[in-house]
Amino acid sequence: MKNWFDVLVGSDLFGDILSDLGPAGVESIGIAPWGNLNPERECPSMFEPVHGSAPDMAGKGIANPIGQIWSGAPMLRHLGSWDVGDAVEKAISLTLADSKIRTPDIGGRASTQDLGEAIAAAVSQAK
Numbered sequence: 775m776k777n778w779f780d781v782l783v784g785s786d787l788f789g790d791i792l793s794d795l796g797p798a799g800v801e802s803i804g805i806a807p808w809g810n811l812n813p814e815r816e817c818p819s820m821f822e823p824v825h826g827s828a829p830d831m832a833g834k835g836i837a838n839p840i841g842q843i844w845s846g847a848p849m850l851r852h853l854g855s856w857d858v859g860d861a862v863e864k865a866i867s868l869t870l871a872d873s874k875i876r877t878p879d880i881g882g883r884a885s886t887q888d889l890g891e892a893i894a895a896a897v898s899q900a901k
Contacts, residue, residue, distance in 0.1 A: 786810070789808075794824060805838060805840040805841050805844070805880070806823065806824040806841050806844070807821065807822075807823060807824070807841055807844040807845040807847065807848060808821070808822050808823065808824045808841075808845065809821045809822075809845065809848050809849070809852070811852065819849075819852055821845040821846065821848060821849040821852075822841075822842070822845050823840075823841025823842045823844070823845055824841055835885035835886050835887060836877060836878050836879075836885065836886065837877070837886045838877040838879050838880065838886070838889065839877075839886050839889055839890040839893070840866055840889070840893070843862065843866065843890065843893055844862070844863065844866055846859075846862055847859040847860070847862040847863045850862065857901070860900075861897050861900040861901045862897060862900075863900075864896075864900035865893050865894075865896035865897040865899070865900040866893055866896075868896045868899060868900060869889070869892045869893045869896045873892055875888055875889050875892045876889070877889050
């Protein structure tokens with residue numbers, strides 16, 4: 775039996791450890807989204823990729839943009855745009871399933887821009 779978690783709730787430290795272990799299990803920490811939510815909406819919530827800004831990859835065009843793009847999906851849902859958040863997630867899935875466009879961390883040779891543009895183009899198909 776497969777188990778699936780949409781949301782894990784924990785302290786910042788525990789959540790940070792889990793968010794690193796999950797994507798590391800599929801060999802790319804660059805694909806995981808992260809969110810620090812304020813459910814009462816008294817303070818802003820924050821959405822970002824698990825890997826952060828990847829300064830060691832800056833300007834090289836090799837960073838995987840999926841974590842950053844995927845972080846937009848829960849942010850959009852948090853802001854009330856469920857259909858657009860769903861379309862972003864589906865576009866990521868479509869791109870990875872139907873495309874050979876991959877950044878080096880997931881076995882390809884595409885640039886950050888190439889993968890980002892492929893996902894953006896897939897959003898219209900995903901709606």
